[in-house]
Amino acid sequence: MSLIGGLVTIAVLAGCSAPPVLSARDGRVQVVTTTGLLRDLVQNVGGDRVNVTSLVPDGGDPHSYEPSLRDVRNVVYADVAFSNYVMLEEHNIIKTLDANLDEDARNVSLAEDAVKYAAEIIPLVEDVSLDTVWLGLRARGDGAKYGANRASDVLLSATKVTGPGAVFGYLTGSFGDTDIYFNSSDGFDAGNGFRDDTATLPADAHTHMSWVFTKPGIYKLTLAARLQVDQQAKPVPLGEATFTVAVGVPPSESGVDGAVVLDRGHADLTVDLDRDEVYALYDPQGGGESSQIVVPAGKVVIDVPNTALDEVPAGGQYSFLGRAGDRIYQLPQAVLGKHVHGEIDPHLWQNVRNAMSYVEVIRDALIERDPEGARTYRRNATAYLAELDALDRYVRDRIAGIPDARRYLVTTHDAFGYLADAYGVKIAGFVTPNPATEPSLADRRKLTDTIRNLRVPAVFLEPNLAARSSTLTEVAEEQGVRVCSIYGDTFDGDVTTYVQMMRFNADSLRECLG
Known part of the structure; x- marks a missing residue:
């Protein structure tokens, strides 16, 4: 069992004051969902035969919510778990499910399974419209050859930097909080396994972030990649590479022969889990991964132009960059908030026909877990699908x-x-x-x-x-x-x-x- 799972056991034995929603075995199927929306769909199908709760509270943001100890306890007691996945939920929510769910419980990824029931998916294409290159991080490939799953972590660490100033990589959340990935001002933490200068991603995902350089000149930044298949396994090395950055000076001063200058659109510093390699993916037009080209790290020059000259904003959350008003060069985060995602838009339910596919997945998953309730689940699902069919017509007519x-x-x-x-x-x-x-x-x-x-x-x-x-x-x-x-x-x-x-x-x- 995971460390979190061990803490759950201790908390239950200690008699925690807030009893878990799913702890009572009352003859009903115990179900946990990641969001309230999925909770509602399950309740309509399961009716009185299920006891269902969601990890993300109503009003919470599934993109950034961090599970609590009570959430973990609910997972431990669940017979069935439903997540949307395709990177909708914060990665720690998925890890909480997968690390603590009983091995006999059903663990259903609705967006993926709904495709088998005729759900239609839309590729996620981002038009960031920035004056500078948007520079993110990406984990490419699923790591299946190492036994990776959706709860595995891809670790991308900054291990060395040369240049005239300090380098920072950080993410700004929806409400102004900051998550610091890389900070060279105090040296990279080689003695601690680079845990303090490491970005963590799920497999086959990428993240938005901001990059800051404190002085103009040429920088060399080395990134090393590892795969943490599970919390007990030793991380698997996936390679390292050094990237060149021209800050406030012409990229031609970089000394890189045959350089590919990343100066607009969308670029990701990428670890490839299939090739065990670190390189850049680049698309000057700012599209998705399908339109990006591979650029070897030794050929990359990231252009941070003088138009990126900025000031450290006021607020204690930015004090790690220096004093408010200090001059910095910044490649900004393209999209506000914590935004780790894959290549598919995860908000399928905004098309009611897709929500109907979700209902069919839920019906069949509950029948598999509770065959005695099959007639109830089919009856409830049929009635709810009719209601959703009418809802689809209503939405279509109103917007028309x-x-x-x-x-x-x-x-x-x-x-x-x-x-x-x-x-x-x-x-x-x-x-x-x-x-x-x-x-x-x-x-x-x-x-x-x-x-x-x-x-x-x-x-x-x-x-x-x-x-x-x-x-x-x-x-x-x-x-x-x-x-x-x-x-x-x-x-x-x-x-x-x-x-x-x-x-x-x-x-x-x-x-x-x-």
């Missing part, structure tokens, strides 16, 4: 009533690609400012021009993301357009079921755009 010229969606979060694709809405934009600084005048002008040029009558805000929506609401007020609500990943006190959520979204779009 919006004039085509006004059917544009501007929001804070790129979670509505399936809604747009299924029901004829056009994604006009979503707010992705550099989270390490105040949005620039260019950011605001771009958003303003989008709203003005398309004559957008309203913008849409997810209630649980209100804290990061000031730019959107301010520009909307300046342009005299409405700010309306839309739900993406989570419920709240007003919207407590999937059917309510999709009806609310359809009504909100119709009222505010039509």
Whole structure:
């Protein structure tokens, strides 16, 4: 059992004051889901034969939620677990499920399994629209030859740097908190196995992040990669490589023969789990992995131009970069918030037909675990599928009533690609400012021009993301357009079921755009 699992046992024996939701064996099937939305789908299929709880609380963000000890206890007692996966949930949620679920329990990845039931998936294509290259980290391949699974960790460590100043790699969360990956100002932590200068990714995923260099000049940064198959196994070395960075000076001064200059679009410093190699993936146009080309590390020059000159922002969370107002060179994080993901948009349920596929997966998984309840599960699923079929028609009809010229969606979060694709809405934009600084005048002008040029009558805000929506609401007020609500990943006190959520979204779009 994992360390977390051991802590669970200790906590239960000690008589923890908050009893686990799933601890009582009352004859029902004990089910744990990652999100409240999945909890609702399971409850509609399982009815009184299941006792179901979710790890991420209503109002929480599945992209960043960290499981609690009580969440771990619920996993331990579960007979069946349902996750969305395709990188929707924070990786620690998936690790909590996989490390603590009983070996006889069913562990279902709904988005992946739903494809067998005719769910339609959309590739995740990012248009980061930055003036500098967006530089992320990627773990490419699934590591199957090493026995890796979705709970395994790919460790990418900074082991050496040369150059005139310090180098930092960090991630800014949805509410301004920072997660420091690399910090050369105090030396890389070779004596501690590089644990303090290491980024951790799932297999076959990538992450957004910011990079900071404190002085202009040429830098050489060495990254070493390892694969942690499970917490007990010794990490497997996957190679290392050194990348060249030109900060505030011409890339031609790098001394790299035949250099490929990474100066725009999308690039990832990549560890390849199939080839045991570290290199760069680069696409000047900023598309997804399918349009990126492999560039050997020895040929890479990352351009950090003088337009990247910035200041350390105020706030204690940025003090590791220096004093507020100190000059730095920064390649900004492309998308606000912790954003580790794969190549498939994980928000399948925004197309109701996909949610119907989820229901069929849930029905069959519950029947497999509890054959005596098969008739109940089939009856409940049939009734719920009929309700969802009617919901799909309702959403389609409501949105069809919006004039085509006004059917544009501007929001804070790129979670509505399936809604747009299924029901004829056009994604006009979503707010992705550099989270390490105040949005620039260019950011605001771009958003303003989008709203003005398309004559957008309203913008849409997810209630649980209100804290990061000031730019959107301010520009909307300046342009005299409405700010309306839309739900993406989570419920709240007003919207407590999937059917309510999709009806609310359809009504909100119709009222505010039509």
